[in-house]
Structure formats: structure tokens, C-alpha cells
Amino acid sequence: TGGVGGTHPAGGSNTAGAGTTNRGGGGGGADGLNNGGAGGSGIVIARTPSSAGVIFSTTPGGSVSGTPDGGQVATFTASGCLSILDSGCGTSADYLIVAGGGGGGTCSGGGGGGGGYRTSFGCGCVSSLNLAAGTYSVTVGGGGTAASMPSTLATSGANSEFFGITSAGGGAGGSRQGPNPNRAGTAGGSGGGAAADGFSGGAGNTPPTSPSQGNTGGNSPNPSSAAGGGGGAGAVGSNGTVYPSPGTGGNG
Numbered sequence: 001t002g003g004v005g006g007t008h009p010a011g012g013s014n015t016a017g018a019g020t021t022n023r024g025g026g027g028g029g030a031d032g033l034n035n036g037g038a039g040g041s042g043i044v045i046a047r048t049p050s051s052a053g054v055i056f057s058t059t060p061g062g063s064v065s066g067t068p069d070g071g072q073v074a075t076f077t078a079s080g081c082l083s084i085l086d087s088g089c090g091t092s093a094d095y096l097i098v099a100g101g102g103g104g105g106t107c108s109g110g111g112g113g114g115g116g117y118r119t120s121f122g123c124g125c126v127s128s129l130n131l132a133a134g135t136y137s138v139t140v141g142g143g144g145t146a147a148s149m150p151s152t153l154a155t156s157g158a159n160s161e162f163f164g165i166t167s168a169g170g171g172a173g174g175s176r177q178g179p180n181p182n183r184a185g186t187a188g189g190s191g192g193g194a195a196a197d198g199f200s201g202g203a204g205n206t207p208p209t210s211p212s213q214g215n216t217g218g219n220s221p222n223p224s225s226a227a228g229g230g231g232g233a234g235a236v237g238s239n240g241t242v243y244p245s246p247g248t249g250g251n252g
Contacts (some may be wrong), residue, residue: 004028004111004229004248007031018145019101019170022077024115024157026230027104027146027175029193036104039112039170039192042160044076045096046129047121055132062138082162083135090132094120099167099189100157102230103144103176105182110194110220110227110237111248112144113204115157116167116189116213119231125211129163138162147175156188167213167230171202173230185228185237193228193237201239204231213249218248 004017013065019025019040022084028038048054050070061080065073074082084091096119102112103152107201120126141158174195183199185192191202194217201217226240229248231240238248 003194016104016146019112022134023118024098024101025090026101026112026114026170026190026192027144027154027173028218029104029109029111029227032149032177033109034106035148036106036109036146036154036173037114038146039101039103039157041143042098042115042141042167044138044140044160045073046082046152046162046163047094048093049075049093053086054091055209057083057085061140062217063076076140079139081214082133082138084115084131084237086133090130092126092128093131095162095165097162097165099161099169100141100143102156102172102188102192103146103154103187105154105173105195105227106147106149107175107177109147109154109175110173110185110193110195110201110217111230112173112200112234113170113185113188113190113192113217113230114142114214115170118165118167118209123211131163139167144169144172147173149177153176153182156186165245168206170230171217174199182242185217189232190231191217193217193230196220196225196227196240197205198223199224200227201231201237
């Protein structure tokens with residue numbers, strides 16, 4: 001889910017929330033008196049059916065659980081390795097790969113974009129993976145850092161990756177502060193929202209994937225508009241409206 005934009009004028013006192021940990025949430029934008037919210041870290045999940053007859057094991061950072069039908073689920077909340085033990089020809093596995101969310105801006109800053117979201121669960125348009133026995137590296141992206149006064153800009157979230165499939169980190173929310181402010185939202189898995197006063201949200205689904213891994217951040221449509229919300233996997237970030245109402249983040 002993308003972060004909410006900061007209020008305007010910048011002398012307000014809204015407190016920006018952090019993005020949800022291991023959900024790739026974007027950090028909230030803040031006004032000039034507060035720091036933006038940090039982005040939430042991502043997550044990687046692989047699931048194999050009971051018919052596969054394999055055994056999952058993980059290094060620290062991951063854990064293995066069973067499903068009601070006897071399948072196995074490997075969940076990584078931090079980077080690590082997945083090992084597959086199998087006496088046959090490997091296994092098919094569904095996957096969910098979520099990147100870290102972008103940090104939120106300050107000084108009427110935009111919300112951070114949600115981390116890119118790629119999955120084969122319940123999606124007939126994406127094939128499951130065919131995994132041979134062996135050990136596979138898993139990267140779980142961290143959330144972007146928040147903007148802070150007087151001159152620190154927000155950063156984008158980090159990528160998550162498994163078996164050559166990469167979800168892109170969420171874009172940073174725009175900020176109006178500092179000697180070199182980045183007022184537009186940054187592109188990413190989902191784009192960061194724009195800072196107030198007439199700027200653009202960052203593009204989502206960057207780099208492009210099919211199906212799309214995310215959506216565009218919200219705009220600040222004109223010089224009298226508040227900040228935009230960060231984009232999410234399920235929806236674009238909302239545009240900022242008339243002061244002091246910021247845009248909300250897109251749904252995950």
C-alpha cells in the first residue's frame with residue numbers, strides 16, 4: 001500500500017506513519033515540522049503442493065510451515081537461502097515477491113510508493129516456477145529511508161528477488177525542503193507521491209513487467225494542491241486536493 005501525502009501548509013503538525021514491515025508499504029509524507037515515514041520491508045514466499053514430495057529448508061531469514069493439504073510454505077522476512085531436497089525431478093512452486101516500500105517526503109511531502117508486487121498465486125496469466133533440487137538465494141528488499149528536515153530526501157525501497165524474478169522497490173515521495181528539493185515522486189514498483197504545489201507523482205511498474213507490479217503515485221495537480229499519495233499494487237495513489245487535504249495511498 002502506498003503512503004499518504006503530507007498536509008499543507010507546511011507549518012502543520014501531522015505525524016507520518018511508517019510503511020508496514022514485510023508488506024512493502026510506502027511511508028507517509030509529513031509537513032515541515034516532522035520527518036516522513038520510512039518504507040516497510042518486503043517479503044518473499046514460495047509454496048509447493050503436497051504432491052511434490054520435496055522438503056524445504058531455509059537459512060536464518062526464512063522459515064518453513066505446512067499447509068492443511070500437506071504442502072510446504074517457505075516465508076522469507078529477510079534475505080537468505082532456500083534449499084530443496086528431492087529425490088526426483090524437482091517441483092513446481094508458486095511465489096510471492098514484494099519489494100521494500102519507498103520513504104515518505106516532508107515539508108508537505110508525498111507518500112512513498114508501495115514495493116513492487118509479483119506473484120503466481122491465483123493468477124492464471126503467470127506460470128509457477130519449476131525448481132530443481134538445490135539451494136536458491138532469496139533477497140528481501142528493505143524499506144526506503146524517510147525524508148527529514150532540513151535537507152535529507154527520502155529514498156526508494158530496495159528490490160526483492162527470487163529465482164531471477166525481481167520486484168522493484170517503491171519510489172520515494174517528493175519533498176519541498178532543502179537546497180535541491182526533489183518535489184516530484186520517484187518512479188519504482190509503485191511510484192512515490194508528489195510534494196505539494198503542483199508536481200507529478202512517480203511512475204509505477206518501473207521497470208515494466210507483465211502483469212504490472214504496481215501503480216503510479218498521486219499528483220499535486222496545481223500550485224494550490226496538497227501532496228499526492230504513493231501508488232500501490234492495486235491502485236494509483238490519490239491526487240492531492242485543495243489545501244490542506246493530502247492524497248491517500250493506493251491499495252496493496
